[in-house]
Amino acid sequence: MPLKIEIIGIGNELVTGRVLDQNAGYAAARLNSFGFEVNRIVLIGDQPGNIRSALKEAGKRADAVLVTGGLGGTLDDITVEVVSRVFQRPLVLHKGLQSQIRRFLTLRDIPWDPIYEKIAWLPEGVELFHPRPKACGFMMNEKGKLFFFLPGVPEEMRRYLDRQIIPYLVNRYPGQKVVRQRVYNVFGLLEPEVNEKFKDLEKRFGSLQLGFYPKFPENQLTISIRAEKAIGAERLLDSIEKIVEERLSGYLISKNGQTLEEVVGDLLIQKRMTLSVAESCTGGLIGHRITSVAGSSAYFDRSVVVYSNKAKMEMLDLPKKVLSRFGAVSEKTALLMAEGVRKKSKTDLGLSVTGIAGPGGGTPQKPVGTVWIALASGQGTKAGHFLFQGRRNQIKILTAYTALNWVRSYLINDTFLFSH
Numbered sequence: 072m073p074l075k076i077e078i079i080g081i082g083n084e085l086v087t088g089r090v091l092d093q094n095a096g097y098a099a100a101r102l103n104s105f106g107f108e109v110n111r112i113v114l115i116g117d118q119p120g121n122i123r124s125a126l127k128e129a130g131k132r133a134d135a136v137l138v139t140g141g142l143g144g145t146l147d148d149i150t151v152e153v154v155s156r157v158f159q160r161p162l163v164l165h166k167g168l169q170s171q172i173r174r175f176l177t178l179r180d181i182p183w184d185p186i187y188e189k190i191a192w193l194p195e196g197v198e199l200f201h202p203r204p205k206a207c208g209f210m211m212n213e214k215g216k217l218f219f220f221l222p223g224v225p226e227e228m229r230r231y232l233d234r235q236i237i238p239y240l241v242n243r244y245p246g247q248k249v250v251r252q253r254v255y256n257v258f259g260l261l262e263p264e265v266n267e268k269f270k271d272l273e274k275r276f277g278s279l280q281l282g283f284y285p286k287f288p289e290n291q292l293t294i295s296i297r298a299e300k301a302i303g304a305e306r307l308l309d310s311i312e313k314i315v316e317e318r319l320s321g322y323l324i325s326k327n328g329q330t331l332e333e334v335v336g337d338l339l340i341q342k343r344m345t346l347s348v349a350e351s352c353t354g355g356l357i358g359h360r361i362t363s364v365a366g367s368s369a370y371f372d373r374s375v376v377v378y379s380n381k382a383k384m385e386m387l388d389l390p391k392k393v394l395s396r397f398g399a400v401s402e403k404t405a406l407l408m409a410e411g412v413r414k415k416s417k418t419d420l421g422l423s424v425t426g427i428a429g430p431g432g433g434t435p436q437k438p439v440g441t442v443w444i445a446l447a448s449g450q451g452t453k454a455g456h457f458l459f460q461g462r463r464n465q466i467k468i469l470t471a472y473t474a475l476n477w478v479r480s481y482l483i484n485d486t487f488l489f490s491h
Contacts, residue, residue: 073106073108074106074108074134074240074244075133075135076108076110076133076135076136076137077109077110077112077113077132077137078094078098078112078113078136078137078138079113079114079125079126079129079138080094080095080112080114080139080140081116081140081141081150081223082116082141082223083117083147085114085116087116092114093225094139094140094221094228094229095114095139097225097228097232098139098228100252101232101233101237103295104249104250104251105240105241105247105249105250106247107135107240107247111129111133113125117141117147117148119149119152119153122149122150123156123157126153127157130213130216130218133216135217135219136217136218137219138218138219138221139228140222142190142207142208142222142223144186145186151192154194154211154218154220158211160194160195160196160197160211161195162192162193162195163193163195164191164192165191165192165193165199167199168190168193168199168207169188172187172191173187191207193209194211197210197211198210208220208227208235210239219231248297248299249299249300250296250297251295251296251298252293252296253293253312253326253327254291254292254293254326254327254328255291255292255293255315255319255323255325255326256289256290256323256325256329256330257290257292257323257324258322258331258476259322260322261290262283265290265319266281266283268318269281269315269318272294272311272314276307278296278298279294279295279296279311280295280296280297281293282295288465288469289324292315292319294308294311294315296311324476330364331472331476331479332363332364332367332475334479335478335482336361336364336366336370336371338478338479339370339371339478339482340369340370342482344370344418344420344482345370345416345418345420346370346371346420346422347372347373347413347421347422348361348375348412348422348423349374349375349387349409349411349412349421349423349424350376350423350424351376351377351378351399351408351425351426352400352425352428352442352466352467352470353424353467353470354376354378355376356470357471357474357475358371358373358374359374361374361475362374373412375387375412377408380394383408386411386415387407387411387412387415388411389404389407390407393407399425400425400426400442401425402445402454402456404425405443405454406423406445406454408425408445409421409423409445409446409447409452412447413447419448419449420446420448421446421448422444422445422446422447422474422477422478423445423446423447424443424444424471424474425442425443426441426459426466427439427440427441428466428467428470429462429463429466430462430463438458439466440457440458440459440461440466441457442457442458442459442466442473443455443457444457444470444473444474444477446478448481455477457469457470457473
């Protein structure tokens with residue numbers, strides 16, 4: 072049977088919504104991948120009664136409990152004190168930890184403050200993890216139930232989980248079934264449409280579990296396999312992946328977390344091609360996404376933000392008569408913008424977007440959400456018309472994403488410009 076684990080996140084900032092919990096999801100995914108079963112996730116505030124109840128209830132249900140938050144030196148960090156009372160373990164000064172904290176502060180020229188000593192007072196009989204300056208993780212075995220206490224800072228929590236807790240559990244509880252998962256990013260299909268394409272798989276493969284998650288502007292499909300050995304799970308996932316690729320043809324953007332801009336960057340490198348962009352309604356968002364990928368200077372030349380008509384004329388040599396006759400948001404303008412930025416930058420591809428992001432500026436002929444996208448290459452130039460729905464920021468994101476997806480489609484199939 073899988074080891075049953077519960078996760079408790081402690082912090083007023085979590086239950087008031089000031090801070091979004093980043094720990095529980097990461098911990099659940101990592102533990103699940105090693106075959107451990109997370110049955111419950113609870114978020115509570117920094118009140119002694121809440122912490123006491125959560126610890127007692129979790130101890131009754133779970134084999135192991137993972138607790139994050141409340142280990143620091145401030146007044147609202149009360150997890151250690153509550154643990155001491157709940158499990159009747161008196162607090163004792165861990166002198167080794169106290170000395171390590173002092174050394175850490177001295178090396179960084181941080182003056183000693185008595186508040187740091189609070190971190191070194193721990194319940195009797197706990198096992199200490201490697202200490203950090205502001206919080207220290209520890210574990211304890213309470214009548215056969217394991218309790219792991221970790222800091223709430225995501226970077227620190229992940230370090231303890233990956234380096235200490237998971238290796239400990241894997242060593243202590245061998246024989247757990249492994250879980251392997253693959254993630255597919257889908258664009259152009261709604262969540263129910265993705266679900267419809269794969270609703271038969273769980274019946275065909277008994278150990279398979281599907282997940283459908285909206286992640287604007289994409290939808291994510293996750294496929295998980297629980298098996299005795301990792302190699303068996305991977306082989307089954309390989310065979311299922313062929314089905315996924317076939318059924319999502321034209322809509323599958325990437326696999327296992329790769330972003331669209333990373334996919335586009337890899338393709339540009341493979342093709343030894345360069346790209347430049349002329350942006351109007353997106354205001355530099357496309358360039359920002361492209362340059363978020365390390366090494367993008369190898370294939371990305373520039374993003375020209377030509378928001379006004381004056382900028383379009385001065386920077387891209389767009390004729391005034393075109394803007395007067397067709398308007399800034401038009402097929403003709405988009406085509407000339409793409410060709411203009413390609414010519415100016417001497418890149419293989421020129422991409423352009425122009426549109427009405429709203430909330431104002433729309434007309435019956437060109438309502439809010441009207442967007443033209445154009446892509447210029449040595450083979451020719453193509454423009455497409457779109458009518459996106461949503462708030463201003465959503466329309467900008469959809470425009471940038473669709474434009475980058477055009478580049479991806481062209482790089483995969485260079486007849487794209489003439490086949491749509």
